[in-house]
Amino acid sequence: MIEFKNVNKWFGKLHVLNHINLKIPKGEVLVICGPSGSGKSTLIRCINRLEKIQKGEIIVNNTLVHDKSINLTKLRGQIGFVFQQFHLYPHMTVLQNVMLAPVNVKKIAREKAEKIAMKKLDQVGLTGKSGSFPAQLSGGQQQRVAIARGLAMSPEIMLFDEPTSALDPEMIGEVLDVMVNLVSEGMTMCVVTHEMGFAKKVADRVLFMDEGKIIETGTPDDFFDNPKTDRAADFIGKILTH
Amino acid sequence: MLIDFNFRIILEYLPLFLTGLRSTFFISIVSIALALTTGIIACACRISGVRIIKYPAIAYIEVIRSTPLLVQIYFLYFGLPTLGLMIPEIQTGILALMLNSGAYIAEIIRAGINSVDEGQLEAGISSGLNYIQRMRFIILPQALGVTIPPLLGQAIVLVKDSALLSLISVMELTRCGQTMTSERFMPAEAFFTVAFFYMCIYFVLKAVADWSQRKLIFREAY
Amino acid sequence: MMAFYFARLVEIFPFFLKGLWMTSKIAFISLVTCTLIGFALGMIRSGNNIILKRIVGIYVAFVRGTPFVVQIFIVFFILPEWGIQLEAFPAALLAMAIMGSAFICEIVAGGIDSISRGQWEAAASSGLTLVQQLRLIIVPQAMKVILPPLVGQYVLLIKDTSVVSVIGVMELTRVGWVTVVRIPEGLMVFSLVGALYFIISYPLILISNYLEQKMAV
Numbered sequence A: 001m002i003e004f005k006n007v008n009k010w011f012g013k014l015h016v017l018n019h020i021n022l023k024i025p026k027g028e029v030l031v032i033c034g035p036s037g038s039g040k041s042t043l044i045r046c047i048n049r050l051e052k053i054q055k056g057e058i059i060v061n062n063t064l065v066h067d068k069s070i071n072l073t074k075l076r077g078q079i080g081f082v083f084q085q086f087h088l089y090p091h092m093t094v095l096q097n098v099m100l101a102p103v104n105v106k107k108i109a110r111e112k113a114e115k116i117a118m119k120k121l122d123q124v125g126l127t128g129k130s131g132s133f134p135a136q137l138s139g140g141q142q143q144r145v146a147i148a149r150g151l152a153m154s155p156e157i158m159l160f161d162e163p164t165s166a167l168d169p170e171m172i173g174e175v176l177d178v179m180v181n182l183v184s185e186g187m188t189m190c191v192v193t194h195e196m197g198f199a200k201k202v203a204d205r206v207l208f209m210d211e212g213k214i215i216e217t218g219t220p221d222d223f224f225d226n227p228k229t230d231r232a233a234d235f236i237g238k239i240l241t242h
Numbered sequence B: 001m002l003i004d005f006n007f008r009i010i011l012e013y014l015p016l017f018l019t020g021l022r023s024t025f026f027i028s029i030v031s032i033a034l035a036l037t038t039g040i041i042a043c044a045c046r047i048s049g050v051r052i053i054k055y056p057a058i059a060y061i062e063v064i065r066s067t068p069l070l071v072q073i074y075f076l077y078f079g080l081p082t083l084g085l086m087i088p089e090i091q092t093g094i095l096a097l098m099l100n101s102g103a104y105i106a107e108i109i110r111a112g113i114n115s116v117d118e119g120q121l122e123a124g125i126s127s128g129l130n131y132i133q134r135m136r137f138i139i140l141p142q143a144l145g146v147t148i149p150p151l152l153g154q155a156i157v158l159v160k161d162s163a164l165l166s167l168i169s170v171m172e173l174t175r176c177g178q179t180m181t182s183e184r185f186m187p188a189e190a191f192f193t194v195a196f197f198y199m200c201i202y203f204v205l206k207a208v209a210d211w212s213q214r215k216l217i218f219r220e221a222y
Numbered sequence C: 001m002m003a004f005y006f007a008r009l010v011e012i013f014p015f016f017l018k019g020l021w022m023t024s025k026i027a028f029i030s031l032v033t034c035t036l037i038g039f040a041l042g043m044i045r046s047g048n049n050i051i052l053k054r055i056v057g058i059y060v061a062f063v064r065g066t067p068f069v070v071q072i073f074i075v076f077f078i079l080p081e082w083g084i085q086l087e088a089f090p091a092a093l094l095a096m097a098i099m100g101s102a103f104i105c106e107i108v109a110g111g112i113d114s115i116s117r118g119q120w121e122a123a124a125s126s127g128l129t130l131v132q133q134l135r136l137i138i139v140p141q142a143m144k145v146i147l148p149p150l151v152g153q154y155v156l157l158i159k160d161t162s163v164v165s166v167i168g169v170m171e172l173t174r175v176g177w178v179t180v181v182r183i184p185e186g187l188m189v190f191s192l193v194g195a196l197y198f199i200i201s202y203p204l205i206l207i208s209n210y211l212e213q214k215m216a217v
Helices: A040-047 A072-077 A094-104 A110-123 A139-151 A169-184 A196-202 A220-225 A230-241 B007-047 B051-065 B069-082 B089-115 B118-126 B131-168 B173-184 B187-216 C002-011 C013-045 C050-065 C068-081 C088-113 C117-125 C130-167 C172-182 C186-216
Strands: A002-011 A014-024 A029-033 A055-060 A079-082 A157-161 A188-192 A205-210 A213-218
Touching: A002 A040, A014 A040, A014 A213, A029 A040, A029 A196, A040 A055, A040 A157, A040 A188, A072 A079, A079 A139, A079 B118, A094 A110, A094 A139, A094 B131, A110 A139, A139 A157, A139 A169, A169 A188, A169 A196, A196 A220, A205 A220, A205 A230, A213 A220, A213 A230, A220 A230, B007 B051, B007 B089, B007 B131, B007 B173, B007 B187, B051 B089, B051 C186, B069 B089, B069 B131, B069 C130, B069 C172, B069 C186, B089 B131, B118 B131, B131 B173, B131 B187, B131 C068, B173 B187, B173 C068, B187 C050, B187 C068, C002 C013, C002 C186, C013 C050, C013 C088, C013 C130, C013 C172, C013 C186, C050 C088, C068 C088, C068 C130, C088 C130, C117 C130, C130 C172, C130 C186, C172 C186
Parallel strands: A029 A188, A029 A205, A079 A157, A157 A188
Antiparallel strands: A002 A014, A002 A055, A205 A213
C-alpha cells in the first residue's frame, strides 16, 4: 500500500532521510519512534507530499507520490493527516472544520457532508461539540476533532505526527482510545509516537530511526524487550526513565 | 491667552468649518476606498510568483514608503500639468492619498496573510484543498481578523494626511483654518477649532479600531 | 526644453544638497530629542502614577488625533500670540519634538506593558529599586518589542520633516517648491527631491524590516 524505494532527502547539508526502504502493507499499524531530529516526522510528511524528496520514490496505492503529473488532490483524499499541534481552523466551528474538505474537495452536497461529519464526530465521541469553536475545547478534544477531520475524507491511510506530544498527560488517554478504535476497524496507520503502551497494544511493527536512517524494525515486544542495537536500547532506556 | 479666546468668531466661521469638515469627510472616504482597492491589487501582485507584476509592485510600495507624502503631492501637483494633464486640485490630492495609503495597505494585508500559522496551510494542503480554496476558506478569513485594526489605523492616518491637501489649496478643514487666520488673524481660534474637529474624527475611528481589535481576532488555541 | 531644464537643475544641484543637509539636521536632532523624551514619557505612561499617566495620555491623544501640519501652525502662529517668539528653525524642531515624542512614548509604553508581571515581581523580590527594575530587567526585555516599530517611527519622522517646509524652513521639500517656480518641470524636480529622501530613509526601512524578522523569532 505504501512503499519507500531508496528515498533520500536533505535540508541543506543535513541528510534527513538516508536511503529509506520501507513497505507498509494494507491494514498494518506502524509505529515510528526515535530521538528528536531523527527524521521520523519528515518521513511521514513525505507520504502526502508535504515535503519534497531529492532521490528515490514513494508509491502509495500504485501512485508515484512525487511525480508532477499525478492528481495530488485525489492522493491526499486517500490519506488523513493529524498534526502534533492539531492545526484546527480557529475561525470555524468543529462541524465546519470537519466538513470543509468533503464539501470543497470531494464536492459532496452540504447535507450529506454534514451527515458524514456528524458520524465522524460520533466516532471520536464529540457530537455534542459540533457547534463549538476550537478555542472552547480542551487540547484532547481538539486533537479528536482533528482526527475526525482527517477521517472525513474516508481515507484508506491515516498518518499521525506525534498526536499526543502537545497534550497534558490526563488528555493523552482519550486520544489514544480513539486511535485504538481506528485500528480495530482495519485502518492502515503510521504513527510517530513515543507512547510505548499504545505501540505494545496495537502496533504490528515498530520502526526505530536515528540520524535519518532506519536503525531497526521489529514487533513491539521484540523491539522494546530485546532491542538489537545499542542505539535503540539507549533510546528505550531514556523513554522508560522519562 | 486663553482668556481672550473668542468663541463668537468661531460661531461666525462655523458654516465655513462645516463645509471644510464635509470636504475632509468626502476626500477621506473616497481616498480610503480607492486605496483599499489599490492595496489589494498591489498585495496580490507582490505575493504572486509572477515576476513582471511582482517587481513593479515591490518598487511601487518601497518608493512610496520611503518618500514623504508631501513630496508625492507636489510631484503630482506640479508634475501632472507638465504631462498636459490638467485636473482639479482635489482630484490630484485624492490620487496622491490613494497611491500613498495603497502602498501601506498592501503591506498591512501581506503582514496579515503572513501572520496565519504555517500549520494552517499544511492542514489545508493535507485535506487536498487547492491554492484558491486555501486562500478563501483558511488564510483570508483569518488574515481579515488581524488586518482590520491596522486598516482602521491607516484610515486614521489618511484623515490626518488629507490635511496636507490644504497646501495645494484644496478647501478642506485645515485650509479653512488658514483662511480664517489670514482674514481675521486669529490663529488660536482657527487652529484649535480645526484640531477639535480632527480629534472628534480620531476618537470615533479609534473607538471602532479598539473594538475591532477585541472582537475580530481569532487565535489558534493550543 | 527638457534638456535645458535638466542642465539648469544640474547647475543648481548644490542648492538641493543644502536642503538635504538641512533635512538631515532637523531629522537627526528630532530623532535624538524624541527618543529621549519619548522613553521618559513612555515609562510614565506605563507607570503607576494615575495623574501623570492621564496628563501624558491627553497629550498623546492630542498629537495622534490631529494632523502634524495643524500642530506646526499652532506652534508657529499661536506661540507668538502668547509672547513666545520663535524663528522658523527652532519652531520646526519644537513641533517635531512635540509630535515625535508622543508616538515614541506609545511604542515604549506598549513594549513595557508587554513584559509579564512576573518579571516585575521577580525584580522587586530581589530588592531592586523601581529605576533599577526598569533599567536592568524590564527595558532590556522590552527593547525586543520596541526596536522594530521604533526604527519604523524614525522613518516616519524623517519623512515628516518635509512638512516643516510650510513655515519656510529651507529643507529639501522647500528647496523643491522654490525650484519648481523657476524650473517648471514638476516631475523632474520632485523626482530629484524624492530620490534624495529615498537615500536617507530606505536604509532605515531595510533595518526596520530586518529587526522585525529577527525579533519575531
